[in-house]
Amino acid sequence: MEFYSSHVLDEARDDAEEAGLAPVAPTSAPADDGLLDAYSRRVTRIVEEVGPSVVRLDVSHGERRGGSGSGVIVSPDGLILTNSHVVGGARRASVLTLDGRTLSGRVLGDDPDTDLALVRVDENVTLPAARLGDSKRLRPGEIAVAIGNPLGFDMSVTAGVVSALGRSLRSTNGRMIDDVIQTDAALNPGNSGGPLVASSGEVVGINTAIIAGAQGICFAVAANTARFVLGELVMHGRVRRAYLGVGAGTIALPRRIALRLGLEQTRGAVVSQVEKDSPADHAGLLTGDIVLGVDGAQVSSAGDLLRLLDADRIDKIVAIDVLRRSDRRRFWAALRERL
Known part of the structure; x- marks a missing residue:
């Protein structure tokens, strides 16, 4: 049996291709083009589906014109989510839809804590609405x-x-x-x-x-x-919240520790800061603690923690389960209304 080096085989292949005796090997471009087409098609489909629900908001403060921004229709009867800093304390906004209609809207509520606001269209219309995902x-x-x-x-x-x-x-x-x-x-x-x-x-x-x-x-x-x-x-018309006094982000739990403690969840809310003299401070929470639960309800993200600190827990003492280093601990926090 004879063996040939790769450069000999390459030269033979080149000679055969020049003589028209062998097909030219395909390059990677068609595969790349196919991937690009699939990506482009997906983005295009997203725009076709969601684009009609995106509006322009022009804000006015009485007779004085304010700024402008974007919003997204989230219900067919004309509820529009936008940013708090877009409405800027205004009560009215002009709504321009993708199909060219100009509608009037009033600000239903404004939550600077999350930089979110809600606008409702005054006219009796049915509008294309986007779906809020998980x-x-x-x-x-x-x-x-x-x-x-x-x-x-x-x-x-x-x-x-x-x-x-x-x-x-x-x-x-x-x-x-x-x-x-x-x-x-x-x-x-x-x-x-x-x-x-x-x-x-x-x-x-x-x-x-x-x-x-x-x-x-x-x-x-x-x-x-x-x-x-x-x-x-x-x-x-506003968001009432219980006040704990922490900043938090989402973090993956160390797998070894989660297995040892028998935790079913894989993530928690890591405390990034504790406000001085807050309920969290008085309870003994520290930066770096990972919140696992509030009153027995599982916390798998900073969003979970935010939603559990709702109006029902104002002026109540709640159990905060945390992972501190490799130990699971429970603290008790006397929550009050966030002002």
Whole structure:
């Protein structure tokens, strides 16, 4: 049996191809084109599905014209989610839809703590609505598509990936917004309040901020937080919360410790800061503690913690289960209303 070196075989193949005796080996371009086409088709489908529910909001303060931003219709009767900093304390907004209609809207509620606000259209119309997805199911690396009106250019689309989950971001009133999605989908002024959409076509976040001077670091308030705030604003016109006094992010539990303690959950809410003289401070919580539960309800993310600190727990003493280093501990916190 004879063996030939690779360069001899390559030369023979080249000679055969020049003589027309062998087919030319396909390059990787067709495969790459196929992947690109699939990606493009998915982004295009997302825009077709969600785009009609994205609106432009022009805000007015009485006779004085305010700013503008984006919003996303979340119910056919005209409920629109946007950012608190877009409405800026205004009571009215002009709503421009993708099909060119100009509608009038009133601000139902405003929650600066999460930088979210809710607008309702006055007219008796049926509008295309987007679906709010489950942001807890997101994973870093998933497709993220941002739709909005950056710099006044209506219906602009940018695409990227979910860069990280469970971030904390300081809101305009100084409070920390927990369970924030980081993405590299480009955002610019005017994108605020528009949807961040996953490959499923569901809205997984409300675009809220960029970091000046950073390269492609943008943020969105998670859809699960938005769903909670939406319900509170519809029912009460504001969000009543129990105050614990921590900043938190989502973190994976150390597998070895979780197995030793018999924990079923794989994630928790890590405490990033404890406010001085807060219920958390008096209870003994420390930076680095991982919150596992509140009054027996499981906490698998910063968003879970936020939602469990609801109005029903105001002025009550609650059990906070945490993982401190490798031990599970319980603390008792006397919650009060967050003002």
